[in-house]
Amino acid sequence: MIDRLMGILKLLARIEITIALALMAGALAIWNAESGGGNGIWIVAPLSGLVVNLCAALVSNRTLSAQPALFAFHVGLAGLAIAVAVDALTSFTGHVEVTENSLFDPNMVVGVARPFHNSRLERIRFRQKSFEIKYAPGMSRRDTRSLIEIPEGNSWREIEIGDDTPLVFSPYRLYTSFNKGFAPIVTYVDAQGASYTGAVHLPSYPLNEDRQGNVWIPPGSDEPLTLWLPLEEPLYNVDAEWRFSLPENPSLVVIEQGLRRELRPGESIQLAEGGVLRFESLETWMGYTVTANPYVSLIVATALASLASLLWHISKKLLAPLGAQASSTSRGESGYV
Amino acid sequence: MFEETVLLWIAAGGYVLAALMALAGFKRPALTHIALWILGSALLIHAISIGMRWGRLEHGPYVNLHEILSSNVWSLNAIAFVGATVSALLRRALGSVLGVLQVLTLWLLVTPVTDSALPVTYNTPWLPVHITLGKIFLGLTVIAVGLSIAVLLRRFAKARLQYLPDTDIVEEAAYRLILVAVLFESLMLVAGAAWARDAWGRYWAWDPLETWAFATWMSVIAYIHWRSVRKPRPEHSAIAIIGVFVLAFLTFFGIPFLSAAPHKGAI
Numbered sequence: 031m032i033d034r035l036m037g038i039l040k041l042l043a044r045i046e047i048t049i050a051l052a053l054m055a056g057a058l059a060i061w062n063a064e065s066g067g068g069n070g071i072w073i074v075a076p077l078s079g080l081v082v083n084l085c086a087a088l089v090s091n092r093t094l095s096a097q098p099a100l101f102a103f104h105v106g107l108a109g110l111a112i113a114v115a116v117d118a119l120t121s122f123t124g125h126v127e128v129t130e131n132s133l134f135d136p137n138m139v140v141g142v143a144r145p146f147h148n149s150r151l152e153r154i155r156f157r158q159k160s161f162e163i164k165y166a167p168g169m170s171r172r173d174t175r176s177l178i179e180i181p182e183g184n185s186w187r188e189i190e191i192g193d194d195t196p197l198v199f200s201p202y203r204l205y206t207s208f209n210k211g212f213a214p215i216v217t218y219v220d221a222q223g224a225s226y227t228g229a230v231h232l233p234s235y236p237l238n239e240d241r242q243g244n245v246w247i248p249p250g251s252d253e254p255l256t257l258w259l260p261l262e263e264p265l266y267n268v269d270a271e272w273r274f275s276l277p278e279n280p281s282l283v284v285i286e287q288g289l290r291r292e293l294r295p296g297e298s299i300q301l302a303e304g305g306v307l308r309f310e311s312l313e314t315w316m317g318y319t320v321t322a323n324p325y326v327s328l329i330v331a332t333a334l335a336s337l338a339s340l341l342w343h344i345s346k347k348l349l350a351p352l353g354a355q356a357s358s359t360s361r362g363e364s365g366y367v
Numbered sequence: 368m369f370e371e372t373v374l375l376w377i378a379a380g381g382y383v384l385a386a387l388m389a390l391a392g393f394k395r396p397a398l399t400h401i402a403l404w405i406l407g408s409a410l411l412i413h414a415i416s417i418g419m420r421w422g423r424l425e426h427g428p429y430v431n432l433h434e435i436l437s438s439n440v441w442s443l444n445a446i447a448f449v450g451a452t453v454s455a456l457l458r459r460a461l462g463s464v465l466g467v468l469q470v471l472t473l474w475l476l477v478t479p480v481t482d483s484a485l486p487v488t489y490n491t492p493w494l495p496v497h498i499t500l501g502k503i504f505l506g507l508t509v510i511a512v513g514l515s516i517a518v519l520l521r522r523f524a525k526a527r528l529q530y531l532p533d534t535d536i537v538e539e540a541a542y543r544l545i546l547v548a549v550l551f552e553s554l555m556l557v558a559g560a561a562w563a564r565d566a567w568g569r570y571w572a573w574d575p576l577e578t579w580a581f582a583t584w585m586s587v588i589a590y591i592h593w594r595s596v597r598k599p600r601p602e603h604s605a606i607a608i609i610g611v612f613v614l615a616f617l618t619f620f621g622i623p624f625l626s627a628a629p630h631k632g633a634i
């Protein structure tokens with residue numbers, strides 16, 4: 031029984047399988063990238079195969095177990111595979127848009143939580159202040175600096191985050207993204223007199239500069255309104271430096287059942303279904319990516335531990351004179367390296 | 368900028384001359400010493416040129432094609448120089464190593480010299496670590512390729528390569544270089560992942576550069592296992608090393624300029 035099991039393990043541990051699967055994983059990766067894929071799921075098969083192959087080798091391969099450093103390295107690799115799998119099951123990636131002068135709302139985060147991700151998005155607390163994005167001539171985006179306030183004791187403290195400086199509320203990390211845009215602030219007073227103020231985020235600017243509009247349904251109503259920010263000309267000059275900024279003298283176009291009306295900040299209109307809509311002001315919104323890898327330190331630890339063992343193995347190997355392993359028929363000149 | 372370019376051309380001339388000398392050194396080993404002196408001087412001149420540019424643009428030479436080629440021509444020649452200084456075997460094989468490197472020298476000379484601006488998210492301490500590890504990996508692989516070419520040339524020009532040790536030994540040296548190279552390559556991937564997490568909040572996302580680097584890593588691993596367990600003929604091992612190098616070369620010098628992903632490696 032034990033012998034048969036060992037036989038199977040030896041078969042699974044064959045080095046030809048390692049070679050074939052490694053080449054296959056590489057080829058599949060390139061094929062997927064070149065054919066426009068990009069989600070990495072396809073690579074799971076050869077990599078899982080490699081893990082099985084590796085574990086079988088750890089149990090059944092004499093050459094491996096006879097060399098402590100090499101053995102430790104391969105154990106480390108198996109550990110790394112486990113760590114990556116744990117990460118894949120517990121990570122989170124998403125994005126969120128936050129309006130200037132308002133609080134981050136965890137419910138606005140859109141993303142993918144892996145099956146065992148324990149969501150703690152409510153830990154993230156900050157208030158968006160202003161932000162600055164510089165463009166070099168040619169509309170090449172330079173650094174983004176976002177001013178935010180985070181809670182400290184009973185008050186708020188202002189800090190700056192940006193492309194290289196994330197906001198960290200462990201395990202979450204928020205980075206400014208290339209997404210940002212304009213957000214008309216509107217107040218809707220319904221027929222009963224209840225008042226609601228909110229921001230309508232327009233598509234990212236300047237990426238969608240020709241589509242600065244959005245559809246909005248006032249609370250309690252079923253009549254969609256189309257809100258447009260009329261921009262006759264781009265806000266930037268392609269050949270010059272530019273800082274992302276609000277348009278001067280903005281107005282808001284409201285289209286209701288085909289009727290088009292234009293509002294200046296502070297102006298209101300009566301809507302057909304009875305409510306009143308006031309355009310308060312034009313603000314900005316900043317887009318952030320939100321990621322969490324709660325077990326990333328496991329990956330770092332196993333990767334570094336296995337590479338330390340590899341260093342140990344290789345240095346032992348390098349110390350042996352060249353030619354010592356060559357066949358006895360070779361003339362075996364040594365001492366070259 | 369004019370001085371930088373003049374110094375670069377002088378250095379490039381030095382590299383070509385050193386390669387010719389080292390090739391002649393296969394027949395007359397004394398010439399290899401002269402080649403090393405010329406190579407050392409060219410490295411110094413080139414370093415001054417890179418340093419001037421670095422000071423002027425206030426970022427290292429790793430943004431556009433000219434900079435990436437220039438810094439790699441320097442680092443690969445420097446690694447070949449150090450190798451040949453410390454090891455007699457590598458000194459004797461210097462001709463074929465420098466011969467391979469002239470492809471890059473020529474490419475560098477026909478690439479337009481343009482200024483560049485450091486992209487956002489490049490401002491991290493991981494960047495120089497990642498790049499240095501990558502350059503060492505590539506440098507060791509290039510030397511292994513030089514040795515592999517010597518192994519293959521042996522079949523046609525045995526007499527000319529008489530000063531090289533036994534083919535088995537040259538091939539084993541190449542294999543050992545690849546073993547050390549895979550360590551640096553793995554460290555490069557770890558540092559790259561740390562940078563990606565720092566800069567973009569994710570450590571691995573299968574973007575084109577990451578994908579090609581992964582495939583290169585896999586090919587090196589396949590080679591190492593095949594070589595160490597199956598003990599192939601030296602010529603076959605040499606061809607496999609050249610194959611791995613071609614993949615590494617595409618990853619370093621091809622993909623960064625074809626991909627539009629945020630992690631461009633270059634741009």
Ligand code: HEM
Nearest residue numbers: 043048080081083084087091093094107347588591595596
């Ligand atoms: C996945 C299944 C794997 C198996 C079954 C396996 C098996 C082995 C075995 C049996 C050896 C001993 C070779 C010898 O010294 O004669 C070995 C060596 C080695 N393996 Fe693996 N390995 C696996 C994966 C990997 C991976 C993913 C790496 C990645 C770096 C790797 C790197 C090495 C290295 C560097 C050596 C040393 C070769 C030498 O010293 O000549 N192995 N492996």
